[in-house]
Amino acid sequence: xxxxxxxxxxxxxxxxxxxxxxxxxxxxxxxxxxxxxxxxxxxxxxxxxxxxxxxxxxxxxxxxxxxxxxxxxxxxxxxxxxxxxxxxxxxxxxxxxxxxxxxxxxxxxxxxxxxxxxxxxxxxxxxxxxxxxxxxxxxxxxxxxxxxxxxxxxxxxxxxxxxxxxxxxxxxxxx
Amino acid sequence: xxxxxxxxxxxxxxxxxxxxxxxxxxxxxxxxxxxxxxxxxxxxxxxxxxxxxxxxxxxxxxxxxxxxxxxxxxxxxxxxxxxxxxxxxxxxxxxxxxxxxxxxxxxxxxxxxxxxxxxxxxxxxxxxxxxxxxxxxxxxxxxxxxxxxxxxxxxxxxxxxxxxxxxxxxxxxxxxxxxxxxxxxxxxxxxxxxxxxxxxxxxxxxxxxxxxxxxxxxxxxxxxxxxxxxxxxxxxxxxxxxxxxxxxxxxxxxxxxxxxxxxxxxxxxxxxxxxxxxxxxxxxxxxxxxxxxxxxxxxxxxxxxxxxxxxxxxxxxxxxxxxxxxxxxxxxxxxxxxxxxxxxxxxxxxxxxxxxxxxxxxxxxxxxxxxxxxxxxxxxxxxxxxxxxxxxxxxxxxxxxxxxxxxxxxxxxxxxxxxxxxxxxxxxxxxxxxxxxxxxxxxxxxxx
Numbered sequence: 001x002x003x004x005x006x007x008x009x010x011x012x013x014x015x016x017x018x019x020x021x022x023x024x025x026x027x028x029x030x031x032x033x034x035x036x037x038x039x040x041x042x043x044x045x046x047x048x049x050x051x052x053x054x055x056x057x058x059x060x061x062x063x064x065x066x067x068x069x070x071x072x073x074x075x076x077x078x079x080x081x082x083x084x085x086x087x088x089x090x091x092x093x094x095x096x097x098x099x100x101x102x103x104x105x106x107x108x109x110x111x112x113x114x115x116x117x118x119x120x121x122x123x124x125x126x127x128x129x130x131x132x133x134x135x136x137x138x139x140x141x142x143x144x145x146x147x148x149x150x151x152x153x154x155x156x157x158x159x160x161x162x163x164x165x166x167x168x169x170x171x172x173x174x175x
Numbered sequence: 176x177x178x179x180x181x182x183x184x185x186x187x188x189x190x191x192x193x194x195x196x197x198x199x200x201x202x203x204x205x206x207x208x209x210x211x212x213x214x215x216x217x218x219x220x221x222x223x224x225x226x227x228x229x230x231x232x233x234x235x236x237x238x239x240x241x242x243x244x245x246x247x248x249x250x251x252x253x254x255x256x257x258x259x260x261x262x263x264x265x266x267x268x269x270x271x272x273x274x275x276x277x278x279x280x281x282x283x284x285x286x287x288x289x290x291x292x293x294x295x296x297x298x299x300x301x302x303x304x305x306x307x308x309x310x311x312x313x314x315x316x317x318x319x320x321x322x323x324x325x326x327x328x329x330x331x332x333x334x335x336x337x338x339x340x341x342x343x344x345x346x347x348x349x350x351x352x353x354x355x356x357x358x359x360x361x362x363x364x365x366x367x368x369x370x371x372x373x374x375x376x377x378x379x380x381x382x383x384x385x386x387x388x389x390x391x392x393x394x395x396x397x398x399x400x401x402x403x404x405x406x407x408x409x410x411x412x413x414x415x416x417x418x419x420x421x422x423x424x425x426x427x428x429x430x431x432x433x434x435x436x437x438x439x440x441x442x443x444x445x446x447x448x449x450x451x452x453x454x455x456x457x458x459x460x461x462x463x464x465x466x467x468x469x470x471x472x473x474x475x476x477x478x479x480x481x482x483x484x485x486x487x488x489x490x491x492x493x494x495x496x497x498x499x500x501x502x503x504x505x506x507x508x509x510x511x512x513x514x515x516x517x518x519x520x521x522x523x524x525x526x527x528x529x530x531x532x533x534x535x536x537x538x539x540x541x542x543x544x545x546x547x548x549x550x551x552x553x554x555x556x557x558x559x560x561x562x563x564x565x566x567x568x569x570x571x572x573x574x575x576x577x578x579x580x581x582x583x584x585x586x587x588x589x590x591x592x593x594x595x596x597x598x599x600x601x602x603x604x605x606x607x608x609x610x611x612x613x614x615x616x617x618x619x620x621x622x623x
Contacts, residue, residue, distance in 0.1 A: 029261070
């Protein structure tokens, strides 16, 4: 009872603020609504007993990435920028991506229950106190079974960081 | 009895401790913040050889209440061109973030709202960093140049110093081996040493970074009153302004609590495992009683009778609290409250000490310039913090695999880290010397 109230609260908040986010004209309002969406999603993670993902979502996305988003938005006069940057195909691309994602999600959700053992939905999930601690499990699988992808991703991030520094440096030297 | 009522009653039965703790935090923190302001003003007055607030109540003891009433009754001004909704929302975000993060802090072995949260320390720092959003949004929504410059400075400063603080926290977490707040303190009890002695450099980095994160002098650039009027708070007045203020002081308590938990042994009394020092348990009631005695001494010197009575009332309150602390020590059936009560005392004492250092630095050091601030963060603190994480790891390996004494291991690795720090400072000095030569000078958009 309580669990479904909490779930529908967070899910409703996430969907409503996501819908509002894409319809707002003011970029800062959109950013605030995106923060709400991310926090609501974090709440759903917490309800699924994934504490580490919950807090990583808050620290990285809300505390880090969104802060930088707003930082950039504040420095840009978006009423001017809107006139210049208008990608004409955007609407169609967005429509296509949304449709593709929707079809994908529908297929996954429809077939999940039909193929036992292969779906995303577990029929009878283990009770929360019997699950192993999420943080430790995550660390164990990241550093044992998924070590190679993990290292590749970290190299990728390093490349992106070095690239950003190089680009910034070039700009300063040109002046 | 209807099933709904039944459900509510079971809910209350299961969660009443947590709910009570939450209500206590929300109710008491504004009061504490008010009195921290009074203490700050008194300390500043003392360091500048003057008296500070003396008019409202004896020794200005009622000043915070008067200030709160004043702020509540002040006219609430919203600028015409402000973004009303976000202007209204921003101070609330700041305060709610600070208050929420207090939920996971263990103010004693029993006083904690989110009891078994597995990522406790990350929750505290993650949620308290959300307060930054309130600062940026407030600065933007005010639609004023001073505000937006303050907000931009605040963002750059916090993003830079959070990295260093995060690495400092990692060093302590390596020693503790867990993210649970209570387990961190228990790990310090087991090893018998506070982690400040095993990772002194990490503590120092956290101290500096946490001053920058709470926007306090010498890093108070976001609200530098001599340059920016009041920074991001310029357009705020009355109660909204006081929400920002509350958020800032609550944040100080949060960073103080994190430092206390990670480095200063949380709610443990000094030397928790040494039994011939058990007489230290009598220190909390003695300290509170001493405060009461001082009040009695000052009561005779008050100018008006009503102030004398007030001082007597404060003294009596101190004696009553001292008695509450002392009685369970000697009455066997009440022994079970000793850890909780005395734990809370030691915890708050350490947090007060930490906040005292904050104030001391504020009254001692002049404000940094923005480029100096950025250099300190990026060129010195972050590299030092990364090296220090490695050093703490090496110390732990030396202790576990090679059987070194942990004091020796900590001392050797700390010295190595300090050597690297000296090298970095030297490098930095050379670079600034090169940069200040006229040929190489680059316009720094952040300077000034």
